[in-house]
């Protein structure tokens with residue numbers, strides 16, 4: 001429906017987790033978006049297929065975005081830009097915070113995605129820790145500087161959460177519908193295009209689409225509703241979702257966004273030791289910790305799909 005650059009190998013694999021299914025008394029499956037075959041995997045590859053096509057259509061030469069320094073989006077955007085001869089400029093902070101920095105040990109600004117960004121030629125500008133608003137300002141200033149130097153610039157919001165990004169996950173939901181039927185789909189949710197797209201794909205069905213939040217702010221459901229309006233405008237449909245149409249759980253964020261949690265670390269170890277699969281400490285590990293705990297409470301049951309959104313390079317940060 002929209003122009004698309006080919007980046008990922010789809011459909012991504014879906015398979016059963018036999019050992020953890022037995023442990024939890026669930027019929028548990030995993031959707032392997034960690035195995036997209038693109039730039040070390042992750043959910044951002046799907047969004048980028050549409051977003052890079054859009055950038056190419058506008059004739060831009062430079063893409064400017066922002067994120068946490070260990071952003072998985074910046075890494076995958078960097079790869080997509082490199083493949084198409086575009087410069088990728090990114091504003092980053094080690095720990096952007098809405099309510100002031102915490103006292104917890106966060107991720108390193110070395111290793112992990114930062115190494116990969118460097119290999120890809122991403123122009124990563126790392127600023128002193130501050131608020132998300134401050135980070136967006138840094139990105140706007142970088143974009144303005146490029147424009148003043150005569151470059152044609154395309155700006156992409158944090159995490160690639162645009163209506164096109166949500167559209168990519170509407171399609172991803174349809175991809176899963178061809179692979180199997182589920183009572184629950186559970187995944188890590190943050191900037192919202194994954195959850196917005198999947199929730200649209202399953203709207204009006206019996207399947208429950210549950211985002212385990214990686215950010216502590218319940219207001220993000222309002223942002224998702226806004227994204228839904230953008231998605232509806234894009235595809236010319238009428239009925240957007242409202243904030244309370246999104247099934248979200250905020251109990252497994254741990255200390256803060258971007259800070260590993262003890263439960264998340266345990267979940268990472270369990271998934272590796274029982275199934276030989278790596279999760280990440282910021283998103284998928286926390287989400288899987290949430291899934292296990294909700295399954296133990298009997299709140300999530302039946303045939304369940306855990307959507308692995310990637311992030312594995314962050315294990316090295």
Ligand SMILES: *Cc1c(COP(=O)(O)O)cnc(C)c1O
Nearest residue numbers: 072190191192194283309310311
């Ligand atoms: C970005 C990201 C998410 C969250 O996806 P959104 O569409 O931004 O909500 C989850 N997991 C991983 C590993 C990510 O990199």
